[in-house]
Amino acid sequence: SPEDQNIPHIAKYFSTKGRYEEVNPYLIKNITAVNSSALQPPSPLCREIHLTAIIRHGTRYPTTKNVKKMQKLYELVQDRVSGTEEWLREILTQWTMWYTEDMDGRLVQKGVQDLKHLAVRLAKLFPSIISEEKLRGGLIKFITSSKHRCVNSTLSFQAGLAEMWAIKDVQFEYTVNDALMRFFDKCTKFIDEVDKNPLALVEMDKFIQGPEMKRVQEKIADRLNVPYPLITDDMVEAAFYLCAYEFAIKTVNSPWCRLFDEADAQVMEYKLDLKQFWKRAYGYDINSKSSCILFHDVFERLDKALNEHKSGQKVTEAVTVQVGHAETLLPLFTLLGFFKNAEPLTSSNFASQTRRSFRTSRMLPYAANFVLVLYDCGGGDFRLQPLVNEQPVIFPGLTERQDSMPLYEDVKRQYEELLKGCDFETVCELFEKNVEV
Numbered sequence: 001s002p003e004d005q006n007i008p009h010i011a012k013y014f015s016t017k018g019r020y021e022e023v024n025p026y027l028i029k030n031i032t033a034v035n036s037s038a039l040q041p042p043s044p045l046c047r048e049i050h051l052t053a054i055i056r057h058g059t060r061y062p063t064t065k066n067v068k069k070m071q072k073l074y075e076l077v078q079d080r081v082s083g084t085e086e087w088l089r090e091i092l093t094q095w096t097m098w099y100t101e102d103m104d105g106r107l108v109q110k111g112v113q114d115l116k117h118l119a120v121r122l123a124k125l126f127p128s129i130i131s132e133e134k135l136r137g138g139l140i141k142f143i144t145s146s147k148h149r150c151v152n153s154t155l156s157f158q159a160g161l162a163e164m165w166a167i168k169d170v171q172f173e174y175t176v177n178d179a180l181m182r183f184f185d186k187c188t189k190f191i192d193e194v195d196k197n198p199l200a201l202v203e204m205d206k207f208i209q210g211p212e213m214k215r216v217q218e219k220i221a222d223r224l225n226v227p228y229p230l231i232t233d234d235m236v237e238a239a240f241y242l243c244a245y246e247f248a249i250k251t252v253n254s255p256w257c258r259l260f261d262e263a264d265a266q267v268m269e270y271k272l273d274l275k276q277f278w279k280r281a282y283g284y285d286i287n288s289k290s291s292c293i294l295f296h297d298v299f300e301r302l303d304k305a306l307n308e309h310k311s312g313q314k315v316t317e318a319v320t321v322q323v324g325h326a327e328t329l330l331p332l333f334t335l336l337g338f339f340k341n342a343e344p345l346t347s348s349n350f351a352s353q354t355r356r357s358f359r360t361s362r363m364l365p366y367a368a369n370f371v372l373v374l375y376d377c378g379g380g381d382f383r384l385q386p387l388v389n390e391q392p393v394i395f396p397g398l399t400e401r402q403d404s405m406p407l408y409e410d411v412k413r414q415y416e417e418l419l420k421g422c423d424f425e426t427v428c429e430l431f432e433k434n435v436e437v
């Protein structure tokens with residue numbers, strides 16, 4: 001059981017601060033295990049033509065913003081808390097605040113391992129296309145966000161392949177492309193209407209002020225035996241993140257986790273899902289439309305590979321590995337209609353959302369990944385298989401006619417409107433708005 005493996009009882013509720021292994025627990029015993037049975041193509045005739053993997057960076061340090069909150073909580077506890085419980089004594093006398101502001105979201109050693117192991121697993125799943133031959137032939141391309149955690153994750157993925165094939169003589173390259181991997185920084189309409197709009201996250205703000213979060217704050221204040229006003233929502237979040245980061249970075253079940261019971265963690269997870277739902281996903285149409293540039297880039301690459309294949313040419317880009325952020329993946333998942341919830345997540349429907357499909361703890365752990373594999377199954381039968389975190393997913397709307405590997409043409413028909421439209425410059429209003437003079 002999780003307790004035996006020293007896993008915090010609340011580890012599956014860590015949202016985008018969660019370990020990849022909690023999404024695929026079979027990896028805890030064997031980090032390079034693969035679930036190939038679930039990925040069988042419809043027939044042994046199928047051959048991979050192209051694979052694109054869009055990957056979130058690996059495990060990282062907290063951002064400066066959150067280190068400051070953790071520091072404030074640590075000082076509050078040191079100054080105001082006393083108690084005899086063993087876990088409290090551990091916080092007061094043994095645990096030291098070791099996070100510093102200059103860590104600012106950098107990749108940690110576990111994050112290097114996350115990407116190395118993901119590279120090995122994907123190569124095991126798709127050996128004919130993620131191969132030493134293709135790598136040496138320059139047919140595997142790497143694109144990354146400029147952020148250090150993404151560049152270092154790209155280097156780690158490459159190192160995973162090099163170590164697996166005992167390669168020492170290949171000069172790996174990558175291209176930094178923030179237009180693709182950090183499109184949210186370039187989409188004026190998103191920046192104006194969501195990112196910089198203080199009212200955009202009103203549902204999260206209302207939930208934070210609501211009864212469920214208030215109860216969590218009171219329970220934590222009671223456990224620390226301090227007055228309720230001291231335990232603000234920021235302090236609760238800092239404690240939750242301390243538990244999450246101690247586990248993700250050091251794989252320890254830290255005493256900070258004892259401040260939460262499972263019900264408290266479910267409230268925290270919902271608050272974080274509200275942030276992502278409204279800032280990056282189904283809350284506002286522009287959130288998903290801001291990923292149009294990445295959406296078109298993916299399908300242009302698939303079409304190019306298919307056309308080269310059909311004309312008997314070598315596929316010049318057999319594999320593309322693109323490393324970005326949780327906020328690179330989530331808008332694209334939303335544009336494709338993945339994890340769409342029956343009801344929007346709001347400040348007032350937490351109780352009815354316990355079985356929601358929009359759950360960032362399952363979608364967006366560190367090293368989360370979206371993989372598209374294009375197959376030639378013979379006789380003009382071309383199929384496209386989507387995977388999220390190494391598990392097959394179904395393109396919405398194609399379920400009734402196909403198994404999880406639909407015909408490529410059916411997928412393109414399903415997304416026809418987006419393929420024809422979804423023009424990044426138009427949806428993001430990059431041109432100057434007509435200013436009334």
Ligand SMILES: O=P(O)(O)O[C@H]1[C@H](OP(=O)(O)O)[C@@H](OP(=O)(O)O)[C@H](O)[C@@H](O)[C@H]1OP(=O)(O)O
Nearest residue numbers: 016017056060062063065066279324325326327
């Ligand atoms: O709450 P923090 O500061 O950690 O939020 C980060 C984002 O982390 P996430 O919310 O996704 O866990 C970080 O995304 P990442 O995928 O790069 O980790 C993002 O780059 C950073 O700007 C912060 O996002 P925010 O929405 O500006 O808080």
